[in-house]
Amino acid sequence: MEENRHGRTVASGGENTGFDVRKAGDASVVLIGLPSVGKSTLLNSLTNANSEVASYHFTTLTAIPGMMECFGAKIQVLDLPGIVEGAAKGRGFGKRVLSVARNADLILLVLDVFQLKHVKILEKELGEVGIRTNQRSPEVLVEKTHAGGLSVQTQVPIKMSISLAKEILRIHGIHNGRLIIREPNLTDEQLIDVLSGNTLYLQSLKVINKIDLVDKRFIKDLVSTVGGDFVPISADKNMNIEFLKGAIYRKLDFIRIFLKPRGGEADYEEPLIMKRGCIISDVCDKIHRNFIKDFRYAYVWGKSVKFDGQKVGMDHKLADNDVLTIVKR
Ligand SMILES: Nc1nc2c(ncn2[C@@H]2O[C@H](COP(=O)(O)OP(=O)(O)O)[C@@H](O)[C@H]2O)c(=O)[nH]1
Ligand SMILES: [Mg+2]
Numbered sequence: 001m002e003e004n005r006h007g008r009t010v011a012s013g014g015e016n017t018g019f020d021v022r023k024a025g026d027a028s029v030v031l032i033g034l035p036s037v038g039k040s041t042l043l044n045s046l047t048n049a050n051s052e053v054a055s056y057h058f059t060t061l062t063a064i065p066g067m068m069e070c071f072g073a074k075i076q077v078l079d080l081p082g083i084v085e086g087a088a089k090g091r092g093f094g095k096r097v098l099s100v101a102r103n104a105d106l107i108l109l110v111l112d113v114f115q116l117k118h119v120k121i122l123e124k125e126l127g128e129v130g131i132r133t134n135q136r137s138p139e140v141l142v143e144k145t146h147a148g149g150l151s152v153q154t155q156v157p158i159k160m161s162i163s164l165a166k167e168i169l170r171i172h173g174i175h176n177g178r179l180i181i182r183e184p185n186l187t188d189e190q191l192i193d194v195l196s197g198n199t200l201y202l203q204s205l206k207v208i209n210k211i212d213l214v215d216k217r218f219i220k221d222l223v224s225t226v227g228g229d230f231v232p233i234s235a236d237k238n239m240n241i242e243f244l245k246g247a248i249y250r251k252l253d254f255i256r257i258f259l260k261p262r263g264g265e266a267d268y269e270e271p272l273i274m275k276r277g278c279i280i281s282d283v284c285d286k287i288h289r290n291f292i293k294d295f296r297y298a299y300v301w302g303k304s305v306k307f308d309g310q311k312v313g314m315d316h317k318l319a320d321n322d323v324l325t326i327v328k329r
Contacts, residue, residue, distance in 0.1 A: 019063045019096045019097075019099075019100055020063075021063045021078060022065075023103070024065070024067065024076050025073075025074035025075055026075060026254065026273040026274075027075050027105040027106065027252045027254070027273075028075070028105055028106075029075055029076065029077045029078070029105065029106045029108055030077075030078045030100060030101050030104040031043060031078065031080060031108050032080065032083060032097070032101055032107050032109055032122055033082060033083070033109065033111060033112075033122065034112070034115070034118050034121070034122075035082030035084070036112075037110050037118075037209055038110065038210060038236065039079050039082065040052060040064070041236050042110060042209065042235035043064060043066050043077055043078075043079035044066070045235045045238055045241050046066065046077050046241065046244070047066025047067055048066055048067055049066025049067075049077075049079070051066070062081075063080050063100055064078065064079040064080075065079075066079070070245045070246065070248065070249045071249055072271060072273060073254055074273075075248065075249070075252070078100065078104070080097045083097050083122070084121075085124075085125070088126075088128035088129050094125065095129075098125065101129075101131060101202075102130075102131060102200055104202065105202075105203070105275075106203045106204065106205065106248065106251050106252055107126070107133060107202055107203070108205050108207050109122050109133075109205070109207065110209055111206060111207065111208050111209065111230075112208075112209060112210055113211050113213060113214055113218075113219075113232075116208070116226055119206060130193075130196070130198040130199045131200050131202055132199060132200065133204035135201055136201055137194070137199075138194060139181075139182035140180070140181055140182070140183055140186065141180040141182070142169075142178075142179055143177050143178045143180070144176065144177040145176045145177045145178070146176060148176055149175070149176060150170070150174070150175065150178075150179070151177075152179045153178060153179070153180045153181070154181045155181065155182045156181065156185075158185060158186050159185055160186060160188055160191070164188060165181070166179075168188060168192060168195065172192075172195040172196070203251050203252075203253075205230075205231065205247060205248065205251050206229060206230035207230065208222065208230050209235050210235075211232045211233060211234050211240075212234040212236065212237040231244050253275065253276045254273050254274065254275065255274050255319065255320035255321075255322075256272070257271060257272045257274050257283060257322050257323075257324055258271050258272075258321070258322070258323045258324070259272060259323075259324055259325075259326075260301075260324065260325045261325065262327060272286060274286065274318065276320070277317065278318055279316060279317050280295075280298050280312065280315070280316050280318065281295070281314040283318070283324065283326075284314065284326065291326075294328040295326065295329075296328060296329055297312065297313060297327050298311070298312050298316065298324055298326045298327060299312070299324070299325040300312055300322055300323070300324055301322065301324075302318075302319055302321055303319040303320070303321070303322065304316065304322050305322075
């Protein structure tokens with residue numbers, strides 16, 4: 001289980017600058033935040049890594065990986081240099097940091113308990129490189145044709161006018177085809193995102209660090225500023241770190257697949273940790289880079305099939321706790 005996606009690198013584009021970290025584990029999580037909010041301290045408390053901590057800015061100059069284990073999943077955590085306003089336009093290491101973020105499965109937005117408004121900077125910079133956090137990709141379908149002009153079909157109520165939708169299509173070079181909108185209240189920004197082809201919809205989790213410096217009352221009041229969706233921690237004093245690990249695990253939305261050799265017993269000890277929505281070829285990829293070549297068919301027991309032991313092909317979508325037997329050539 002060493003190869004496959006583990007062979008992929010977290011690209012940063014161009015020369016090797018210390019940002020090219022091999023992807024490893026079942027998922028990868030990046031720490032994004034301004035300098036000195038405690039990212040390196042957090043990496044050290046979540047994982048086996050030892051990233052340098054300092055009380056001055058820009059200590060971490062490269063991507064530092066660590067590995068954390070949670071409920072049987074191995075999760076890679078990457079510590080990155082802090083980003084500042086203007087990062088997406090190239091300030092500091094901004095561009096490279098943000099390009100690493102594009103390859104992540106989850107972004108931890110690390111905030112200092114006294115600097116909560118910085119979440120806006122983080123979201124803005126991520127937004128500028130096409131990363132939308134905690135939004136799913138809108139349900140929109142574009143079918144291009146060679147002739148016949150443009151038509152727009154709406155299957156739900158939308159606020160945008162049909163003529164604006166057509167105009168946006170034309171701006172993106174689509175003059176013939178059909179746009180099918182299934183997303184209620186689709187906005188023009190969302191449609192532009194879809195058509196630009198560069199937009200990534202990634203999960204994020206807000207982490208508020210250094211809560212050892214404030215009292216319980218202060219943390220309670222945070223809810224009114226940031227909303228309820230955050231995890232308060234102290235990376236330095238190890239407060240709430242186990243809870244954060246669980247929150248990361250839940251955000252990653254894993255499912256567990258149990259492999260069963262043909263004619264043998266399923267291995268319930270060591271499940272394969274997969275992403276929800278995965279298909280059998282993803283499992284093959286995870287087992288070994290070349291495994292897929294020898295795939296013939298598979299048998300599945302569990303929620304994803306109509307009956308136990310059903311024979312399926314490699315495009316079959318798996319469900320949590322499925323048992324799987326792969327038959328090779
Ligand atoms: N009081 C307190 N200080 C912290 C905490 N986490 C980090 N620090 C301090 O904040 C400074 C910056 O930490 P560092 O991890 O290097 O931040 P980074 O630049 O985001 O990687 C260091 O002096 C840390 O000791 C925390 O939970 N509480
Ligand atoms: Mg650092």
